Amino acid sequence: MAAVLQLKEIYKTFHKGTVNEKRALNGVSLDVEKGDFITIIGSNGAGKSTLFNAICGSFPIDQGKIILDGRDITRLSDYKRAYDIGRLFQDPMKGTAPHMTIEENMALAYCRKTSSTFFAVNKKDSAYFRELLAQLDLGLEDRMKTKIGLLSGGQRQAVSLLMSTISDPKLLLLDEHTAALDPATAKKVLAITVDIVEKTQTATMMITHDIRAALELGNRTIMMDEGKIILDIKGEERANMTVENLLALYSKESKKQLANDRILFSTQK
Ligand SMILES: Nc1ncnc2c1ncn2[C@@H]1O[C@H](COP(=O)(O)OP(=O)(O)O)[C@@H](O)[C@H]1O
Ligand SMILES: [Mg+2]
Structure with a gap:
């Protein structure tokens, strides 16, 4: 290999x-x-x-x-x-935009894959993010409009993991x-x-x-x-x-x- x-x-x-x-x-x-x-x-x-x-x-x-x-x-x-390359640090505050919502943060990360400019989250992407969040089993799929800064450290790291892998990094x-x-x-x-x-x-x-x-x-x-x-x-x-x-x-x-x-x-x- x-x-x-x-x-x-x-x-x-x-x-x-x-x-x-x-x-x-x-x-x-x-x-x-x-x-x-x-x-x-x-x-x-x-x-x-x-x-x-x-x-x-x-x-x-x-x-x-x-x-x-x-x-x-x-x-x-x-x-x-x-x-x-996706990267996560010890500090859960790093790597996410605290004043943006979960959904917006994910959309920003997803832009890297689709090489598109981020304006607004479309319905199709939103459904995809919801599906990914549901897999975390933290109930975050029902809080997609919540600002990331309001999440606990563990929740942020979980979302960061999704964000750093959503664009298929090597x-x-x-x-x-x-x-x-x-x-x-x-x-x-x-x-x-x-x-x-x-x-x-x-x-x-x-x-x-x-x-x-x-x-x-x-x-x-x-x-x-x-x-x-x-x-x-x-x-x-x-x-x-x-x-x-x-x-x-x-x-x-x-x-x-x-x-x-x-x-x-x-x-x-
Ligand atoms: N940007 C830097 N400038 C100067 N020294 C650094 C820098 N980054 C790391 N070091 C030094 O390099 C060594 C290795 O650090 P680091 O890679 O952070 O260790 P670890 O992550 O294994 O604890 C340490 O002595 C650290 O002080
Ligand atoms: Mg270290």
Whole structure:
């Protein structure tokens, strides 16, 4: 199967040549295959968000290549990449227009697919949005005229998931998108995430601090440390992996104390 995303030896150093110099990505190579749902773990500062920023084009990388669906996007601007990449953040306020209604927000996201200019929501689209919202099972299909800003964090993340997949992106990037939610809501949003990824078959990368969820969801788990991918497991190896073994592997590969990592990897449950 052809890779959806290919990262070839990506390097990124911030504040080069100053006392604050920080090598955030240190030679990252990765092939994301069609249908991959990759969970990403690693302690704070490992370079996980920077990796997503590099993929989205938030800054030019120092070295390496980024190929999306066979196309070299290494030098493509971030807004052009945004057509093909859906992204969610920890903060539910990001990525939606709070003063616009649920329906209008969805219409705006849908415009990206149809390449049309947004004026008003038409009946046909509205019916489609209602159908998608109903699948969330949060009752939002009856609140389509409600301003997004009035929704709870979990509801917003659920709608954001729909919005970022409605235009058929090639890749979905989730950066700890449930970390700011209470445990029960986080669980629900994770279930919705799995459901949407399965339905849309979007190649997905999900950063999480919940090491248990990292092993339970998706088909592949990557561990990062100091700007590098130090572990990439799937198949039988992953199916047999326990949280304890993964933590042990982390301390072996990163040569860091497990005592600290237990805190850094604290589960959300
Ligand atoms: N825009 C930036 N400018 C300077 N340093 C940055 C920037 N983004 C990230 N960093 C640094 O790069 C390292 C990796 O950060 P990040 O990717 O956010 O880690 P993670 O998401 O794994 O917690 C950290 O040391 C962080 O301070
Ligand atoms: Mg981060």
